[in-house]
Amino acid sequence: MDYTEEPRRQVRRYTPEDRLGYQQLVGQGLSVRQAAAQLGFAASTAAKWLHWETAESSSKTPAPMGCPPHPGRDRYHQLREAGSSLAAAAAAVGVTRRAGHKWDRQLRDSGETAPLRPSPRQVEYNQAMDTMRLISHAPQISSRFLSVLERERIKDLQQSGASLRMIAAELGRSASTISRELTRNSDRYGRYLPYGAQRLAVTRRARPKQPKLLEASxxxxxxxxxxxxxxxxxxxxxxxxxxxxxxxxxxxxxxxxxxxxxxxxxxxxxxxxxxxxxxxxxxxKPRGQQRRPRQLGQEMIMISDRPAEVNDRAVPGHWEGDLIMGAGNRSAIATLVERKSRFLMLCYLPEDHTAAGGVN
Incomplete structure (x- = not known):
């Protein structure tokens, strides 16, 4: 059997012009694979070139275990800052999506702000529409009603495991108020949300309302x-x-x-x-026209305030009056007593029982 030596494959030698052309294509935004395919050589070779050049000129901190950073990392962050998505930026530099996630996480951990992936679901809202006023800035009608701040405090205390009485003591309210608030203003899943509770309370307080007893029921x-x-x-x-x-x-x-x-x-x-x-x-009856009971000390001269000469019965001419009412207040007699001589006078009051009626 004759042995015939196969011809050896000719190794391509790359010139500096090839590297320069490759760098120009990458600088224009092409990926590593796209630039290598356009120049007609392997993508692994082009990746090595970029890796060596970046390792020599990069100012970033080397990766753990002494490995230099990926050559396309700077380009990846530039694309992300320009608004590219994670998948597009990772494909442009020839890495996987997992590597892009890792680079973004490392950038956030370093204290910088990682570019966020732009959301494809962008809605053009009407900029001329009126915005709703925040509920937290709504004026408080009365201290009888719970405010937004109190409802937020109820939510915080409820999440911390506080009981109804503890929440009531913290807010200075009764336990029944807190219980009624949680029962009436929770959603259908049993969750108490402060701003949702405020909206329900404001809606329920709106006037005018249909009277309960107006229609047959x-x-x-x-x-x-x-x-x-x-x-x-x-x-x-x-x-x-x-x-x-x-x-x-x-x-x-x-x-x-x-x-x-x-x-x-x-x-x-x-x-x-x-x-x-x-x-x-x-x-x-209007409240202003209701009869109010007379209170002692208002427009009256108390017995304790009379002069000493009257109290000692030393000087005549001082009279003391009183009123005697009959059965059912249908009749009355006024009594007048002179304090020094004890002279008594009785005055029958057939109609008017007031002081003016007795004088007449």
Whole structure:
């Protein structure tokens, strides 16, 4: 058997012009593989060139274990800063997406801001539309209502494991207020969100509202049946909670009952209203016209303030008066006593029981 020597493959020798052309293509934005394919040589050779040049001129800190940084790392960060996505920048320098994630993480750990991947889902919003005012800056109507800050505090204390009474003590509220707040303003998943709770509370507080007793309903029929039995609105409101503990729609305050009755009186149903209320009034009394009980010390001269000569009965001419009321306050007698001589005078008051009536 004859042995024939195969011809040896000719090794291509690269010239400095090849390297310069490769550097120009990479500088124009082509990837390592694209530049190597355009020049007609292996991509591994071009990667070695870039690796050697970058290792000599790079000012970055070498990677662990003494390895120099990847030659395309600087180019990768430049592309990311220009707005390229992670996948596009990694493909441009010939690395995997995992390596790009690693470089971004290392850049964040060093204290710098890594370029974020631009989101493909960009929505052009109407810039002329009115923006909603922040709820936290909304004016507080009254201290009776919970504010946004208090609702945020409730959320924080609830997450820390505090009980209802602990939360109430922290906010200076009653435990029932906190319980009612968590029950009424939580979402359907049972989560309490402060700003969502604030929106629900503001919506629920909006006026005007449809009166509960305006239209026919089981609640209205029940209230009307109790009014016919001469029940007071306060009794009706309290009994509803006991009779229907699980039916929140069967709730009404005594003030709502009063408003419904007096509203009917404006339409000419005064007889029905008078029969429904124990007081027999068909209209409400304004608070300014209600009779206020007289309090001692207001526009009165106390006995302890009289002069000493009157108290010692030394000088005549000082009289002391009093009023004696009969049965049912239907009759009255005024008494006048001269303090020194003890002379007594009785004055019958048939009609007027005031001081002016007694003088007349």
């Amino acid at each position: 089981p609640l209205r029929d029940w209230v009307q049946s109790k009014l016919e039995l001469q029940w007071s609105p306060a009794q009706i409101s309290a009994t509803l909670v006991k009779e229907f503990p699980d039916q929140l729609e069967m709730r009404v305050s005594h003030e709502t009952v009063y408003q419904a009755l007096y509203f009917q009186a404006r339409g000419g149903l005064k007889k029905e209203v008078q029969a429904a209320l124990r007081t027999g009034r068909a209209r409400r």
